Amino acid sequence: MITLYGIPNCDNVKKARVWLDNRGTAFAFHDYKKAGVDEAVLRGWVAAHGWETVLNRKGTTFRALPDADKTGLDADKAVALMLAQPSMIKRPVLALEDGRTLVGFDPAAWGAALG
Secondary structure (H helix, E strand, O other), rough: OEEEEEEEOOOHHHHHHHOOOOOOOOOOEEOOOOOOOHHHHHHHHHHHHHHHEEEEOOOOOHHHOOOOOHHOHHHHHHHHHHHHHHHHOOOOOOEEEOOOOOOOOOOOHHHHOOO
């Protein structure tokens, strides 16, 4: 089963859900603000895409952090921040049945990945 990770009120997540529904693609939705995200899953995304891609530095949650938390970022520090505040994970993340993941909503890339 395909899993869409995100937050329900995020505009990009809403667009992704509509896009998947319009294609008739069945998926499970994982609200990581309510349900959290497993550290091993998050570390897998970071390993596949880099923490720079997975960490949403444009969002208000990240921007509101003290400067000390924003400096000296590396994969471990980024993962700790995202685990503590899942709103800092870029959204949506689409986990495909074959283990691949896509970070951020890009209809062209998603279409190519889903066939």
